[in-house]
Amino acid sequence: MTAIDLNSDLGESYGAWRMGDDEAMLCIVSSANVACGFHAGDPAGILKTVKAAAERGVSIGAHVSYPDRVGFGRRDIDVTSPELVADVVYQIGALKGIAAAAGTQVRYVKPHGALYNRIATDAKQGAAVIEAVKAVDPSLVLMGLANAPILDLAGKAGLDVVAEAFADRAYTPEGHLVSRREPGAVLHDPAAIAQRMLRLAKDGTIEAIDGSVIRIDAKSICVHGDSPDAVAIAREIRRTFEAEGIAIRSFLAPSAA
Template sequence: MSSIDLNADLGEGFGRWRLTDDEQLLSVVTSANVACGFHAGDAVTMRRVCGLAAERGVRIGAQVSYRDLAGFGRRAMDVPPAELAAEVAYQIGALEVFARAAGTRVSYVKPHGALYNRVVRDEEQAMGVVDGVLLADASLPVLGLPGSRLLEVAAKAGLPTVAEAFADRAYTEEGTLVPRDRDGAVVTDPVAVVERSVALARTGTVVSHGGEILEVRARSLCLHGDTPGAVELARRVRARLVAAGVRVEAFA
């Protein structure tokens, strides 16, 4: 029987504004990528989500980002590696305070948005992220795209790595994510998302934007919490995975 971790981006609010239905999604996912204040999230939100995750036995991950609240962390930025490392460590440390207060801890790190896509190919920025993780906690696993510079650099530095896949994002023929400004970058058909989830978990494959079958071996599957109908879609994905004989559980 195969197994897969389900992760979602949570805590993506600020002040009175909330984007994600954290309470409901935490009843479905096994890992929560919590915004750490740089692209979204604030102290109150981080504390609340950590408490909810701890109550439900969901793993907490630090979703680190470029400092870009106005652009939701999705704008390209050039940050010196040393500065990026300090900012990554800062975000992890902030979330760790609230995780520990809830009786748990930060269990992994995942970049967000523009930073996530940048470190697929940019080794210098990848090293900045890895140095930040090492500064915060050298035992933390790093989540990223299979074959990315980030996972390569992290592995060389002795950090555990976890490859992840996306059920609701389109892939290029090279195995990277289709940029969000292109048509079809986000898969919105619930049936297609569910089918892609099962294929990724059972066979490690996904159909690219151009129709080619790609091999994507991943231990964690991401479902975006800011997609309309995200909660119901996440429930359908989990139910279908279980029906297909896939164990849904946090990665070891």
């Protein structure tokens, strides 16, 4: 692999409540998953982040969520399919409007938090998200968990997909993310994480939480923007990759490997 995408969840501040360091992250990552207001983000802050991403040539994705600001979108909701379709359509539409105002465009969709985890294996909610994306703009790419059924489901429905791995999260032996409620679920050491991701990029493998080795075919790596270590982790991943001759480049770039 000569290039890989590095993405982060941005635009998540809300009013006086600050979340992450978008300015710093946008100087490191190649793709920005921008909050659409349902789990975090206010209009002014979202617009600021989108403008900054556009100025730096960072690809913009709609980070759609369940309507759950209090829980930061990390609480599972057993929503009906029509409601979920409408919620996702609404969020993509809102970000598309903001992107147009900033002179850029939304290129992909990445569900957030509990919705992301739910649709990875829940075909019903997954189908609703796919329906919503296609209804708004079928050229949008759906980003999802590597090796998860949602990617096959979306591909069969006619959407382009991109598989991602998580730099700052532990994996189960089955290839799922370890629940945040479990010890060791979130990783913090930038140097160790960078080497972990380098192994992923070179060999397509990663060590699970029990020490077993699992195979993950990913074209994008995510660093959660709300982590206190996010900037340091992203910076170390980029430094490590570039030292090994692996470029950080959006998966949407024509020359991406």
